[in-house]
Structures are given as structure tokens and as C-alpha cells.
Amino acid sequence: MHEMSICESLIQVIEEQAKTKKFNRVKTVFIEVGPFAGIEIDALKFCFDIVCRNTLIESAKLEVLELPGKGWCFECQQEVNISDRFDPCPICNGFSVQSRGGDELRIKELEVY
Ligand SMILES: [Zn+2]
Incomplete structure (x- = not known):
């Protein structure tokens, strides 16, 4: 399940930010996911709860914002x-x-204590 490794790298990024921005607890994690990222949101949330145990984001909420899919039509030129x-x-x-982007997954915002 690749959602598990996605969660692990998310937590790494958050722990790095915690060091530089000096916060100890995270309340909510907002992430943006493109429609072509091939991510199961439910699986991601499930993994997130497991992976964040005993970390600074334990009991944090994961808010997933799904981005719309965009493409460029060569016929309509738009x-x-x-x-x-x-x-x-x-x-x-x-x-x-031609699809444009859509496979992004990034942390948009962290709500911290
Ligand atoms: Zn068209």
C-alpha cells in the first residue's frame, strides 16, 4: 500500500517544519491531492492514523482538499x-x-498549537 509510505514522508516533512518553526503539536494537517495522483483518500486517512501514533501529530486531523482535474484541449484551444x-x-x-499536473500531493497548511 503506497499510501503508507506517502504518510511516512508527510510526517518527515512536518517534523522538519516543527524544528524550524518551533511547534510541538499539530492540530490539523491540510493537504492538497491532485485527481490523478492515484491516491485512495480513505486509505490515506487510515494510514495517517497509524503512522502518526507516538509522533507530534498524534491525534491530528487530516483534511484532504481534492484539486480539480485540468487539461488543455488542442481543438478548443482552452x-x-x-x-x-x-x-x-x-x-x-x-x-x-492533454492533462496538466493533477498528480500533486502537498501540504497546504498546518494548524499547530
Ligand atoms: Zn475540446
Whole structure:
């Protein structure tokens, strides 16, 4: 389950920040996840609860903000919203859509004590 290793690296990042920004406890972790990141949000939350035991983010809440999918349609010459990497263009139904980003996973904000 790769959600487990994602959680472990999230915690590493947060622990680094705790050292530089000098906080000891985290209340809420806000993360942004792209629609093409291939992450199961439920699995991520499940792993987060396990991995954060006995760390400074123990009992912290994980808030996941799902980013919309974006692509560029070469036919319409504009940015369109897509929910899957291989979706057709919602305007012209063509398949000349190139997905843009969408596989990001980053910490947006930390609410600390
Ligand atoms: Zn189009």
C-alpha cells in the first residue's frame, strides 16, 4: 500500500517544519491531492492514523482538499476540466486533451498549537 509510505514522508516533512518553526503539536494537517495522483483518500486517512501514533501529530486531523482535474484541449484551444487523465474534452468531446499536473500531493497548511 503506497499510501503508507506517502504518510511516512508527510510526517518527515512536518517534523522538519516543527524544528524550524518551533511547534510541538499539530492540530490539523491540510493537504492538497491532485485527481490523478492515484491516491485512495480513505486509505490515506487510515494510514495517517497509524503512522502518526507516538509522533507530534498524534491525534491530528487530516483534511484532504481534492484539486480539480485540468487539461488543455488542442481543438478548443482552452483549458478544460476533466476528472480522469484520459477523459475526452467536455466541450467538443474530442480526445486531443492533454492533462496538466493533477498528480500533486502537498501540504497546504498546518494548524499547530
Ligand atoms: Zn475540446
